[in-house]
Amino acid sequence: MTTAFYWFRNDLRLEDNPSFLQACKSVDHLLPVYIHQPNLGQDTAWGFPRIGEHRKVFLDQSLRELRSQLRDLGSDLFEMTGNVLYVFEKLKAQIDTDIIYCEQIQAPEELEQLALLRSASFQINPLWQSSMLDALSLPFSLQEMPDIFTQFRQQVEKQKLRFAIPVDAPKSIPSLPVIETTSIKGLGGNTMSGGSKFRGGERSAQTHIQQYFERRLTDTYKQTRNELIGMDYSSKFSPWLAQGCCSAGFIAKQLADYEICYGANDGTYWLWFELLWRDYFRFLHFKYGKRLYNSKGLSKAPSNQFDGEKFSKWSSGNTGESLIDAGMRELKKTGYLSNRMRQIVASYWIYDMKGDWQGGAAWFEYQLIDYDVYSNQGNWLYIAGKGTDPRGGRSFNVAKQTQDHDPDGIYRQMWLT
Known part of the structure; x- marks a missing residue:
C-alpha cells in the first residue's frame, strides 16, 4: 500500500491539474496539504511583507473552496503553517511516507524548497503544468528558446501550437491516511472580504x-x-x-x-x-x-539606488503627478491595477523618480491580488531594460498617457477624491 502527500502550491484546483491527477492514479492513500509560509508575512529588507491583505483573503477563499471540493470526493485539505521542510518532517513522523507529489514552480525560492526536501531524502515528484503550451511540444529546447518575444511567438505560431489539452478532474481521490487531525488541521483565518471584486476559488x-x-x-x-x-x-x-x-x-x-x-x-x-x-x-x-533576480538582471548596467523617501511618496500615491497617484491609490485600495497603469507607474518609478526596479517589484508582490512570480519579475525587467528586450527598457511619457487614457479625468477623480 503506497501513501503520499499532495502538496498544493499555485494549483488550487481539481480541473486540469495533471500533477494531482497523477498522484491520484499512483497511490493508495493521499494526504492533500497546503503550507502557509510565515516568512511571506514578515517584513522584508524593503520594510513591508511579501503578501498583503487582498491576496490573503483571496487565498483563504480559494483554500476553503478547494477543501469543500476535496470533501465532496471523500478527501480533505490539511493546512499547516511553517517552514516547508519542518512541516513535511512533522507529517512524515505521523504517516511514515517520504513521497511528495506537487506542481513544479521554476523560480529560485520554490526550486530551493524542493532541493531542501530532496536533501532530507524526500522523494519529490514535481510536474510542470502552469503554462498554456506544453513545454515538450515547443519547437526548441527551453534552454535555447528565442530571447525576443516576437521570435518566440512566430515559432510557436509556425508550428500551429495553441494549448495543451486540459485533463479532467479526478473522479475519485485515494483515501486519507490515518493521522492525528486535531494537531495539524487548520482552517485559515482571513475571512474579511476586503471589498474586492474578486472571490477566490x-x-x-x-x-x-x-x-x-x-x-x-x-x-x-x-x-x-x-x-x-x-x-x-x-x-x-x-x-x-x-x-x-x-x-x-x-x-x-x-x-x-x-x-x-x-x-x-x-x-x-x-x-x-x-x-x-x-x-x-x-x-x-x-x-x-536566478539571473532574472539579480539587480542588474540580464544587463550590464547597474540599477538605480533605492531612496526610501521617494519610495514612500510613490507607493502611497503622493508624488504630485495625478495619474501616478491615482494608480498607486487604486492598487493599495483594491489590490488590482490595469496592465496599462502597471506599466505607467513602473516606468514613472524607474525613469522619472530614478527608483530601484526591485523595490517596485517587491511593492507589487506585496499589494497585488494577482501576484505571479513569473509575470511580475518579467514585466518589471521589461520596463527597466534588465530583461531580454533589445530596446533597453520602456519609458512612458506621463502627459501623453494621461491624454490617451484619462483625457476627461474620470479615473483620477475616482481615486484622488
Whole structure:
C-alpha cells in the first residue's frame, strides 16, 4: 500500500491539474496539504511583507473552496503553517511516507524548497503544468528558446501550437491516511472580504470565465484592454490564474470553443496572445533562472539606488503627478491595477523618480491580488531594460498617457477624491 502527500502550491484546483491527477492514479492513500509560509508575512529588507491583505483573503477563499471540493470526493485539505521542510518532517513522523507529489514552480525560492526536501531524502515528484503550451511540444529546447518575444511567438505560431489539452478532474481521490487531525488541521483565518471584486476559488473562476465568454466580451478585448475603469475592459482572469484556481489551458480551450462557435477575430487572437506572453515569462525562467533576480538582471548596467523617501511618496500615491497617484491609490485600495497603469507607474518609478526596479517589484508582490512570480519579475525587467528586450527598457511619457487614457479625468477623480 503506497501513501503520499499532495502538496498544493499555485494549483488550487481539481480541473486540469495533471500533477494531482497523477498522484491520484499512483497511490493508495493521499494526504492533500497546503503550507502557509510565515516568512511571506514578515517584513522584508524593503520594510513591508511579501503578501498583503487582498491576496490573503483571496487565498483563504480559494483554500476553503478547494477543501469543500476535496470533501465532496471523500478527501480533505490539511493546512499547516511553517517552514516547508519542518512541516513535511512533522507529517512524515505521523504517516511514515517520504513521497511528495506537487506542481513544479521554476523560480529560485520554490526550486530551493524542493532541493531542501530532496536533501532530507524526500522523494519529490514535481510536474510542470502552469503554462498554456506544453513545454515538450515547443519547437526548441527551453534552454535555447528565442530571447525576443516576437521570435518566440512566430515559432510557436509556425508550428500551429495553441494549448495543451486540459485533463479532467479526478473522479475519485485515494483515501486519507490515518493521522492525528486535531494537531495539524487548520482552517485559515482571513475571512474579511476586503471589498474586492474578486472571490477566490475554482468555482468562482469558472463562473467568471463562463460569463466573460457568454457576454462575448472577447470580441472587444483588443479595443478595450488598455482602459482603466470597470470589470469588463479586460478579462480579469489573472487573480484566478495566479493562485491556480484555473489553468491557462482551460481558458485557452474555452477560447478555442468560442472561436468554433462565433469565429475568430482580433479580440480572440489578442486574448491568446496575452496568454502566450504569460507563457514566455514562465519559460524564460528555465533559460536564465536566478539571473532574472539579480539587480542588474540580464544587463550590464547597474540599477538605480533605492531612496526610501521617494519610495514612500510613490507607493502611497503622493508624488504630485495625478495619474501616478491615482494608480498607486487604486492598487493599495483594491489590490488590482490595469496592465496599462502597471506599466505607467513602473516606468514613472524607474525613469522619472530614478527608483530601484526591485523595490517596485517587491511593492507589487506585496499589494497585488494577482501576484505571479513569473509575470511580475518579467514585466518589471521589461520596463527597466534588465530583461531580454533589445530596446533597453520602456519609458512612458506621463502627459501623453494621461491624454490617451484619462483625457476627461474620470479615473483620477475616482481615486484622488
